[in-house]
Each structure stands twice: as structure tokens, then as C-alpha cells.
Amino acid sequence: MTHPASSSAAIRVGVDLGARSYDILIGRGLIDDAGAEIARRLPKVRAAIVADAHVGPLYRQRLADALEASGIASVGIDVPAGEGSKNFAILESVVRGILAARLERGDIVVALGGGVIGDLSGFAAAIVRRGMRFVQVPTSLLAQVDSSVGGKTGINTPEGKNLVGAFHQPSLVIADTALLDTLTPREFRAGYAEVAKYGLIDDPAFFAWLEGNWRGVFAGGPEREHAVATSCRAKAKVVGADETETGDRALLNLGHTFGHALEAATGYSQRLVHGEGVSIGMVLAHRFSARMNLASPDDAARVTTHLRAVGLPTELSEIPGDLPDADGLMALIAQDKKVSRGTLTFILTRGIGQAFIAKDVPPSAVRDFLADTL
Numbered sequence: 001m002t003h004p005a006s007s008s009a010a011i012r013v014g015v016d017l018g019a020r021s022y023d024i025l026i027g028r029g030l031i032d033d034a035g036a037e038i039a040r041r042l043p044k045v046r047a048a049i050v051a052d053a054h055v056g057p058l059y060r061q062r063l064a065d066a067l068e069a070s071g072i073a074s075v076g077i078d079v080p081a082g083e084g085s086k087n088f089a090i091l092e093s094v095v096r097g098i099l100a101a102r103l104e105r106g107d108i109v110v111a112l113g114g115g116v117i118g119d120l121s122g123f124a125a126a127i128v129r130r131g132m133r134f135v136q137v138p139t140s141l142l143a144q145v146d147s148s149v150g151g152k153t154g155i156n157t158p159e160g161k162n163l164v165g166a167f168h169q170p171s172l173v174i175a176d177t178a179l180l181d182t183l184t185p186r187e188f189r190a191g192y193a194e195v196a197k198y199g200l201i202d203d204p205a206f207f208a209w210l211e212g213n214w215r216g217v218f219a220g221g222p223e224r225e226h227a228v229a230t231s232c233r234a235k236a237k238v239v240g241a242d243e244t245e246t247g248d249r250a251l252l253n254l255g256h257t258f259g260h261a262l263e264a265a266t267g268y269s270q271r272l273v274h275g276e277g278v279s280i281g282m283v284l285a286h287r288f289s290a291r292m293n294l295a296s297p298d299d300a301a302r303v304t305t306h307l308r309a310v311g312l313p314t315e316l317s318e319i320p321g322d323l324p325d326a327d328g329l330m331a332l333i334a335q336d337k338k339v340s341r342g343t344l345t346f347i348l349t350r351g352i353g354q355a356f357i358a359k360d361v362p363p364s365a366v367r368d369f370l371a372d373t374l
């Protein structure tokens with residue numbers, strides 16, 4: 001199979017949200033068509049391209065040239081790389097950068113980067129002039145399959161992950177899968193955890209396909225575009241049905257209640273990046289489900305085997321440094337946004353591809369499980 005060379009050959013996935021509907025374009029080389037794709041949808045705009053210290057030097061000039069060729073002038077805004085940038089101070093610097101460039105409400109913020117840049121600059125776009133439009137040009141696997149789609153934007157605080165933010169949908173997502181070739185193996189693997197998540201939520205055939213084809217996804221064969229498109233279709237369907245997570249969108253949080261607590265516990269640092277937290281969290285969710293007699297332990301073992309095969313961490317003991325005890329982790333879990341009237345909601349499972357939303361999960365059961373696991 002050959003790769004699409006231009007956006008005319010791109011895979012298009014629609015996110016159906018009435019007046020806020022938008023396209024996700026997926027394919028190799030699409031960054032060079034970004035100006036034309038944006039100008040077609042958002043004529044006569046100026047742009048701020050937000051990028052971090054890794055992605056900026058690699059791709060910002062190329063993107064700026066593509067925008068310029070379609071008459072879109074741009075300025076660049078720099079952000080330090082890493083999860084630590086999802087904070088109030090860096091948010092302020094992005095907001096001030098947009099204002100300093102005198103961008104108007106009708107202009108655009110372009111997030112060129114991974115999920116950190118997308119969440120941060122999407123949130124800036126949501127609050128500058130009470131809401132500017134923004135375009136996602138995701139450059140990590142995680143951002144292409146998950147964070148660039150669906151409009152969750154925000155920052156972290158010491159109290160917990162993504163606790164400050166807004167729902168603000170992009171106007172367009174341009175996922176150039178060739179850009180993933182420069183990702184580190186660690187970051188590629190981290191993004192893969194969110195790919196596997198879609199299989200584990202409700203698509204057992206996709207999970208089985210991944211077990212057989214993950215090497216092609218990593219190597220950049222046509223399996224990669226298939227995995228990105230399958231993931232985007234799955235996410236677009238959920239978001240189209242429940243934009244602001246009043247119901248089934250919570251399924252996309254599989255593995256995240258544990259994972260987010262672990263990210264907060266490790267200070268949003270390189271000790272544990274988001275996708276690694278999700279990998280361990282999904283294993284814990286499957287093991288906890290087995291312990292509650294909801295699922296077979298064989299399913300938890302199968303999930304562990306696959307995530308380990310691609311090189312992802314699956315055990316708390318793989319996180320470098322000390323972790324809080326079970327009570328410390330429970331204090332972080334208590335800040336989860338799915339907590340309602342003080343009770344915990346978890347995404348549990350009855351088996352591979354059979355995740356469900358479990359309300360009123362007894363905290364004592366989770367605490368004892370964590371104490372035994374630690």
C-alpha cells in the first residue's frame with residue numbers, strides 16, 4: 001500500500017458536533033498542505049503557532065511556510081517541552097504571546113506538538129478574547145490518536161491532573177503521520193497505550209489486530225494510518241454522542257483514574273509520562289475488575305502481555321523513585337473529576353473490549369487493592 005502524498009489522498013474522519021463539527025485529516029506529508037486546508041475553512045486569518053523546544057526547531061518553519069503560501073501570516077510562541085508546562089505560568093506566557101501579536105478573536109491559535117501543547121494552547125485559545133478558534137497539528141502518536149480530538153483543554157495543578165480547563169473544540173485537526181518518525185521510542189510507546197485503549201474499551205477485534213500488527217504501527221507502515229484512523233473514528237463517535245462527558249465519554253478514561261494519580265504523585269515529570277501512566281492504569285483497572293469478580297484474570301494477563309510486548313510499563317514497581325502509600329494515592333484519586341457527591345467512579349471491565357462505567361466503587365476496595373499491589 002502506498003502512502004497518501006497530499007491531502008487529496010488523506011483519510012478524513014468527521015467529528016459531528018452540529019455547528020462545531022470539524023474534520024480530522026490523516027496521512028503522510030499533510031503538514032505541507034496545512035495552509036490550503038486552513039484557508040479553505042477559515043479564510044483571511046492570522047495565526048500563532050505554539051510549539052515546544054523539541055518540535056519547534058523540527059517543524060515550525062515548514063508549517064509557517066505552508067501557511068504563508070496560502071496567505072496566512074504567523075508568529076511563533078515557544079513553550080518548554082514536557083508535562084511540566086501545563087501550568088498557570090506557561091499558560092500566562094502563551095496568552096500574553098497571543099495578545100502581544102495582536103491576534104483578533106477571529107484569528108487562530110495553531111497547536112503544533114504533542115498533547116501538552118494541544119491542551120495548553122487549546123485552553124489559551126478558549127480564554128483569550130473569550131474564545132479564539134484553534135487548529136490542532138498533532139505531532140505525537142498520543143496527540144494524533146487522542147488529545148487533538150474532542151476539545152478537552154487545560155492544565156495541571158499540584159492537586160491533580162487537568163483540574164483547570166475548558167471544553168473548546170478545534171476547527172480542524174491535521175495529523176501528518178510522517179512527523180511521528182522523529183518521536184523517541186519511549187514517546188511513541190506512550191502514545192500507543194491510548195491506541196490500545198480503544199480496543200480495550202469496546203473493540204476487541206481492534207485489540208486482537210493490534211496484537212498481531214503493532215510492529216507495523218511502530219515501523220511506519222500502512223498499519224500506522226490504520227491505527228490512527230481507527231482510533232480517531234472511535235474517539236469522534238464517543239465525542240459526537242457526549243461532548244462534555246455527562247455519560248459515556250467517561251469510558252475514554254479507562255486506566256486514567258489510577259494513571260492520573262500516578263502522574264500527580266510523580267510530579268508530572270519524566271519519571272512517568274501520561275501514556276505510561278495510562279498503560280499501568282489500564283492493567284490495574286483490569287486486575288481490579290478481576291479482583292471484584294467482574295472479569296477473568298486471563299483478560300488482565302492478556303492486556304499485561306501485550307503492553308509489555310511493545311515495551312510499555314505495566315507495574316507500579318517500574319516507576320522510578322518512591323511512590324506515596326495507598327492512602328496517599330487515594331487522596332489523589334479523590335480529586336478525580338469523575339467523583340460525584342463524594343463517591344468514586346471508575347472505568348472497569350467485564351473483559352477485553354467490555355469496559356463500563358462503575359459508579360459508587362467502594363474506596364476501601366480500591367485502597368486495599370492498591371495496598372496489596374504496592
Ligand SMILES: NC(=O)c1ccc[n+]([C@@H]2O[C@H](COP(=O)([O-])OP(=O)(O)OC[C@H]3O[C@@H](n4cnc5c(N)ncnc54)[C@H](O)[C@@H]3O)[C@@H](O)[C@H]2O)c1
Nearest residue numbers: 054081114115116139140142146147152179182183187274
Ligand atoms: N485533551 C485530551 O483529550 C487528551 C487526551 C490524551 C492526553 N492528553 C494530554 O496529553 C499530554 C500528553 O501528550 P504527549 O504524550 O503528546 O506529550 P508531549 O506533548 O509532552 O509530547 C511528548 C514528547 O514528544 C516530543 N514530540 C512531540 N512530537 C514530536 C515529534 N514529531 N518529533 C520529536 N519529538 C516530538 C515533545 O516535545 C515531548 O517531549 C498529557 O498532558 C495528557 O494529559 C489530553
Ligand SMILES: O=C(O)C(=O)C[C@@H](O)[C@H](O)[C@H](O)COP(=O)(O)O
Nearest residue numbers: 146150152161162249252253256337
Ligand atoms: O477525551 C477524553 O474524554 C479522555 O478522557 C481522553 C484521555 O485520554 C485524556 O487523557 C483526557 O485528557 C483525560 O481527561 P480528564 O477529563 O480525565 O482530565
Ligand SMILES: [Zn+2]
Nearest residue numbers: 194256274278
Ligand atoms: Zn489519556
